[in-house]
Amino acid sequence: MELEFLGTNAGTPSLQRNVTSMALRMFEERRTFWLFDCGEGTQHQILRSSLKLSKLEHIWITHLHGDHIFGLPGLMSSRSNQGGTTPLTVFGPPGLKSFLETSLNISQSRMEYEWTVVEHEGGMIYEDDEVKVESLKLEHRIDSYGYRVVEKDKAGSLDLKRLATYGLKPGPAYGRLKRGESIDLGNGKQLHPADVLGAPKRGRIVTILGDTRPCSNIIELAQNADLLVHEATFMHDLQITAHNYYHSTALQAAEAAQLANAKELVLTHFSSRYKDMEQLQPLLVEAKNVFQNTLLAEEFSSIPVKRN
Template structure:
């Protein structure tokens, strides 16, 4: 599980940074990529990255401002030409379906794979055997949502030495034991999963927020997350401006991370007024003063999401 930022600017792109998009690469977990927001130029950023559109499984749109979704029509149209033939599902606020379908209809774009658009009002937007994605409404000028990606707990490791003594080799019986089932050994003994299965590993939690002021919903979505991705549009000296435009400062992002008890904070969605490295470093320093484990999101850098190393007792 890795984060890869394709755009970290707010509002408009600059020569240094593109507008908002972040990928969650899940190659080991499910051999796919999930995308959160798709600002203009996102498909160009993907071409310069190790990501492949053919692996794209889900797109989650936080809100309908252009710097978060104007890249969708082009990306959807190009995906098939880059080997994408599997279904693609896009989640987002109400109005997303009309935007996408109108764009594709008027441009007479031909989509050669199954495309599904799911509009939501928060809550659980996706769940399968391995992941659950929850969403909640934040505080912005238009409906803006955050997403909490929860990796479900993983089964513990099987004790190969014990299994070998019972004459059990890798195969179907391994799978049953992994699921917690009891099996009959080749010697005719009943073997219970609890005898050979280690403690389960706690799944990771990644919270990615859309544009927002500081609010309780952000803290709830980020509760005990391994990673929080939070906008930091302004330095706190512009807190009044941030509030007026329904955005957050770097300090406010750090306060949310600290209150929520997250492990690591990534700052993103920087105002284009912050052009130099020195100006960006001020954003990080402001956040670090409140929450030490804060860092700036850098485009075209892979950030592994580590497990905290805790088993479930």
């Protein structure tokens, strides 16, 4: 599991950075990736990456400002032309369905796959056997949401040496034990998973926030997160500007990470006034003074989600 940044600019694209989008790559876990936000030009960014739209499973929209959704109709249409045949689900705030249906219908876009829009106003909005996703409203000029992706704990590794002492060879029995099922050894005894499985692997937590001013729901969503992605539109010398435009500073993002006991913080959604990575360094220094384990998001950079 790793997070790849496809756009890190706020509001409008620049020559150095595209507007917001990031991909949660889960090829080992699910053989798919999820997309968070889809600003204009996101499909061009994907073409420059190793991602394939045919592997896109879900899209999660934080809010309906243009720099977070204007790339959606084009990307969804192109997915059909790039071998995408599996269903696609798009999650986001109320109004998202109308936006997509209107733009795709008027443009007579032909979709060769089933697509669904799930509008929500927060809460537990998705769960399957491997992962669950919770969302809470943040504090922005329009309704904006953060997402907390929680990977479920996985069974520990099989102890092959112990299995050999029971005369078991690789096969269906291994799979049943991994699934938590006991097996009959054929001598009147049963072998239980606890006898041959190591400690469970703790599921990882990724928190991805939409645009927001500091608020209590950030702390709840980011509690004990292994990776927190937080907007940092401005340096703290512009905190009044940030407040008036419903955004956060790098310092405020670091304070949130510290309060939430997050393990790693990634700053993104930078104002165009900071032209390049060199000009963004003061934001990193500002955040690191409060929360040392902080990184700046860069276009096409991939950050692994570690089990801390």
